[in-house]
Amino acid sequence: MPDTNFAKGLAGVIATESKICTIDGDEGLLSYRGYSIQDLAANSNFAESAYLLLFGNLPSESELADFSAKLEARREIRPEIIDGLRLLPADTHPMVALQQAVAAHGSFDAAPGGEIGPAIERSIDLIARFPTMVAARARLAAGQEPIAPRQDLGHGQNFLYMLSGEVPDTERGDIFDDCLILHMEHSLNASTFTARVVSATLAPVDASVSAAVGALYGRLHGGANERVLHMLTEIESAATAEAWLDDQLAVKRKIMGMGHRVYRAKDPRAHVLEAYLKHLADKAGGSEDYDKLKVIERKMSAIMEAKGKQIYPNVDYFSGSLYRVLDIDVSLFTPIFAIARVVGWCAHILEQWEDNRIYRPRAAYTGEHNRTWAPVSERG
Ligand SMILES: CC(C)(COP(=O)(O)OP(=O)(O)OC[C@H]1O[C@@H](n2cnc3c(N)ncnc32)[C@H](O)[C@@H]1OP(=O)(O)O)[C@@H](O)C(=O)NCCC(=O)NCCS
Structure with missing residues (x-):
């Protein structure tokens, strides 16, 4: 059972x-x-x-x-x-x-x-x-x-x-x-x-x-922002970003930094990180990363919304590029x-x-029962 x-x-x-x-997660609040x-x-x-x-x-x-x-x-x-x-x-x-x-x-x-x-x-x-x-x-x-x-x-x-x-x-x-x-x-x-x-x-x-x-x-926990940077190296420029996205979605590849288990709206942290990235990028005369990220975000959200899915930037989407602007190694x-x-x-x-209590969940046992030990020479 x-x-x-x-x-x-x-x-x-x-x-x-x-x-x-x-x-x-629905309202995108933390x-x-x-x-x-x-x-x-x-x-x-x-x-x-x-x-x-x-x-x-x-x-x-x-x-x-x-x-x-x-x-x-x-x-x-x-x-x-x-x-x-x-x-x-x-x-x-x-x-x-x-x-x-x-x-x-x-x-x-x-x-x-x-x-x-x-x-x-x-x-x-x-x-x-x-x-x-x-x-x-x-x-x-x-x-x-x-x-x-x-x-x-x-x-x-x-x-x-x-x-x-x-x-x-x-x-x-x-x-x-x-x-x-x-x-x-x-x-x-x-x-x-x-x-x-x-x-x-x-x-x-x-x-x-x-x-x-x-x-x-x-x-599966840390590190998605690093994979966003790898993704950005695959995209030649903001002008080719839409075509790149179409290719990725056609082969059902996940777009890094997009989507979240809990949030069904843009991650509130992504809003703040985006603003800082834009600010520092503007000061430095622009950032290719930022331009590519915005093209992908707009197109991806539109495609997903048309399919009734809510896939928006998560905390990792802008953070890697922001750290790069701050000269931090990946x-x-x-x-x-x-x-x-x-x-x-x-x-x-x-x-x-x-208010401590030790954690002790149970496992639903799906293994075998009532087996009988045999000497190694008799095992098939
Ligand atoms: C975070 C993540 C694992 C959540 O996955 P999930 O709980 O399965 O997401 P959802 O249930 O909202 O997915 C709904 C649909 O959108 C698709 N989808 C979700 N995130 C997607 C993404 N980043 N790129 C493309 N498609 C995506 C799913 O494949 C699913 O498609 P289906 O209905 O055809 O099966 C997933 O969005 C993901 O892998 N994102 C990229 C990695 C990442 O940025 N991780 C850091 C998270 S903080």
Whole structure:
């Protein structure tokens, strides 16, 4: 008898209650703790939005000053972590490097799992240090020495500085911070669910977060923005983009950065990212990427609408081109996602421990029954 409770991939199953984030897929709305993502991207900054996600409310002036000071002061990573990153083979994927750095981070001063006070401090440590881990590994992989973080720069600005050694102007730093805000949280996606499942065993924060990094590494989760860039290299120019799209749809190829499991409207994050891409592209005298993306978006939406399907740009559609304008190498796109999403993971771990219960779904057994063991010489 098939089990009627079975939902492949847990689709549609409500696995927990949460006060952190809400998504309205039909209207294309995303909010953190009740504040719309557009409102936060327009008015907030990295530290304030991270505080909001972790603690549930916007901080007062003194709370924000205290929280920002902690994030700035804790950016440095221990030499042992840098040594660990240095020892990895040159072609190690940056997400593998990040996962091992986070796991190794758990061997220094970590608190046991399940204790909310120490977990808050540990979350701040990780949020502060993720950019340093990613930038250090990126430089080591390129045969360069890591650059120590600076406390006098914004979160995103400091990350970009640690990559290149050059301080970006504040506008680019602020735009990058907004990209991080937009990626901080998205309800029970695979990596966040992983963080909750692991933390529900009362494993420490570092172990739960490193597991989440592993989940984000998978190409069904992170990385679609990278594939959008590959797609753009196939399109010669905006003038040939429509013909290219017709060819792809004729062979039923998926258009990267389009469509979403939850959204039936344009992803609210795509609106913000598009505006930044356009702004920086205009300043630089135009962008081929932007022109191609707009042709594809218009034509694809029209074709799909005519078929009664709602396929619009998702968060990955414009982000890769925006990162390219910010001079970020494509290999860092998924690690950057992690630098942002670690905030959501930590918020969910803290929420999990407020009312913890270990996750233990069942499997519908479809294997054989009542078999009898036979010696290897008698097996057919
Ligand atoms: C995200 C994604 C997996 C969602 O898939 P889904 O839940 O099956 O999407 P829908 O149910 O809305 O699909 C409806 C129809 O539109 C088609 N469709 C969806 N996204 C499409 C895309 N990007 N390109 C072409 N066709 C697409 C589906 O194949 C389906 O066609 P069918 O009715 O003939 O079977 C899918 O849109 C996709 O692969 N997008 C490209 C990859 C990407 O950008 N991923 C990042 C997501 S944040």
